[in-house]
Amino acid sequence: MRGATHARWAAGAVAVALAATGCGGDSGGSSGGGDSGAVLSSSWGDPQNPLEPANTNEVQGGKVLDMIFRGLKRYNAKTGAAEDMLAEKIETTDSQNFTITVKDGWTFSNGEKVTAKSFVDAWNYGAGLKNNQKNAYFFEYIQGYDKTHPDDGSKQTADTLSGLKVVDDRTFTVALTQKFSTFPDTLGYNAYVPLPQSFFTDHDAWLSKPVGNGPYAVDSYTKGSQLSVRKWDGYPGQDKAQNGGVDLKVYTDNNTAYTDLMAGNLDLVDDVPAAQLKNVQADLGNRYINTPAGIIQTLSFPFYDKAWNKPGSEKVREGLSRAIDRDQITDTIFQKTRTPATDWTSPVLGEEGGYKEGLCGDACEYDADAAKKLIKEGGGLPGGQVKITYNADTGSHKQWVDAVCNSINNALDNDQACVGNPVGTFADYRNQITQRKMSGPFRAGWQMDYPLIQNFLQPLYYTNASSNDGKWSNADFDKLVDEANAEEDTTKAVEKFQQAEEVVRDNMAAIPLWYQNGSAGYSERLSNVALNPFSVPVYDRIKVS
């Protein structure tokens, strides 16, 4: 679940048209106890991939999985802490071999018992190359992954991970290839949920009507237009749904969803369009929520390009960072739905989880004079100009890239210092990145998979990590991350990770821009609406009156 690309923000023209007529919403109304049988409707986007747990890597599909599945762990909607859900206990003595016991009494909504085998089969499926699962890399630390998912793309020589063993009905063991002390905390991710046998025996039928073990069960699914889930009365967990169900409706344009909310046609919009942020207080009043999410936006650099990777380059990068007036941009363009970043993680981790406000220090403070001085010391901008590359099809990227460039130009007193370089589609943008065609800084957004500091550092800055798009490589950083992963005490592990983060800072491997918030608006019928750290509404807690 990454890449905040789900946000489809339309052009300003829409804003003008809507603002001109001033869509008014009336306030007041009652939000009482709630009717546990009532169904609410919510905006949705067509999932990019089939709705398989190990194949869903974006928010829209993740939303559904979050309703119809429960895994070993679940992240607390408020604190982000990983709490036991189906796991009775997860034991280890060496941070490498884990024994997992599944709670008794859990079933899928079709009546099948959730056993250790349900997990092991699901994980083996996710790790199998022939199944084309895009989240397969979540299983890469489990022994035998190199056999089920050969790196060179050749035929897999095993169908099961040798590191997974079913001990009895409720117990299985996991053997990892390396020490990974926070492994149990990653198990709240969707890729790790159990699957019923029908998933394997009648795959097509399962896909057209997925069966899970969560508080909701799928009632009907019309691909591309609507998915309805209803409360599952037999749900054995504590977090039973507080409403009768949810109708997820596909919207091509989130402006239409917002209009539908205004007209009383829709109950919940979990992606308020940028163009509406100015009106949202007047339209919705306290029925608008804007809470931190585990998303950070940064500017990455092409370290494979000599011009950006020579002695002194870190000064140029730091200078650029100091030339960006983050406060002004988050206030004017994002209407405070972003917070200026002062480290490379996210506030949703909390102090204990590794978020450290101000870790970036001066390097993230706007100071035009310091910026000029640093860039001069570093040998000036490569080629005399920076081009910030971004994809223009989703998000409101153009607006903020232009604003960042403006800020840099003003700080450096040079009209030509920075220009935006739009790429038409996201796919093409990703192509140019993987083919190492970037010639200057480029947009990088990161949405966490699980609320751990490890997830904000290792995939992005470790040598050859999967999302290390700039191909930055630093032996000190790698060593600190390895040590942190081997550390059995969580507090100490977090400290190690923060030391690694300081290496990122000292080299300015990426310029942190801002933390992204999740936003949602809802109708008067609803109460108790909240977003979790993944900016997905906590549907099962919503009360409908």
Add this chain to the structure above:
Amino acid sequence: MGRYVIRRLLQMIPVFVGATLLIFLMVNVMGDPIAGLCGDRECDPATAAQLRREFGLDKPVWQQYLTYMGNVFTGDFGTAFNGQEVTELMASAFPVTIRLTIVAILFEIVIGITLGVVTGLRRGRPVDTGVLLTTLVVISVPTFVTGLLLQLLLGVEWGWISPSVSSDAPFDELIVPGLVLASVSLAYVTRLTRTSIAENARGDYVRTAVAKGLPRHRVIRKHLLRNSLIPVVTFIGTDIGALMGGAIVTERIFNIHGVGYQLYQGILRQNTQTVVGFVTVLVLVFLAANLLVDLLYAVLDPRIRYA
């Protein structure tokens, strides 16, 4: 007539091949679609290679095109990246867009031609000036402005309609979107009909018909209108294709899950199979509509004969 139709059908083959080839190449030039499937992360190389193999993207372009065309002739339009067959997408999208197009064309015919006849017969009068001015406004305002304004006024402020169309998209919900979609063409139809009527009203055959003592409505319907409709029919005929493929903006505003929606999604996700498949069908619709228009000429004007 029969030979003419056969000749036209044969002419369609190169047009069809050329159009699909162009679209195929254009979508291909956009680059490797697999890269966009894994979010802001590089797909792991093994899975990416596997997906490329599965979608045939590892082959040279000409081979991809030949395989694709071969499959199309057996009715297999391929699979979209979300695992749905393109034919399945078509089955859900085309009925919706066809309904929308029917509504739009009806608006064009009923309102457009009526207004055209009325204004054409009353040249220079207040009615004529008024309608001319209105059409000018409609032509100059972009569709998305009309669409958003109507949606806001009728949907939110007055609450007459629902601002978005439900997934079944029945005819009654498509009236406003259809009007928006038709608005610009409607204005053109009015103007075309008006000019044509005004010109022919001075024709000798009209004077003869009036002199014969035929009733006025008969003169207009049987003689004047029939002769004046040729340019209008051409316009409406070619408009069918344009409306079906060009409904992207309207479909987005009213959240209609039709052809425009699928094309938009397909382009964003660089899904060759979806885009080429839908465009292929649209090309066929264009060609068929054009042929139909040419045949209609002969019906409207017996002087035109095809051999």
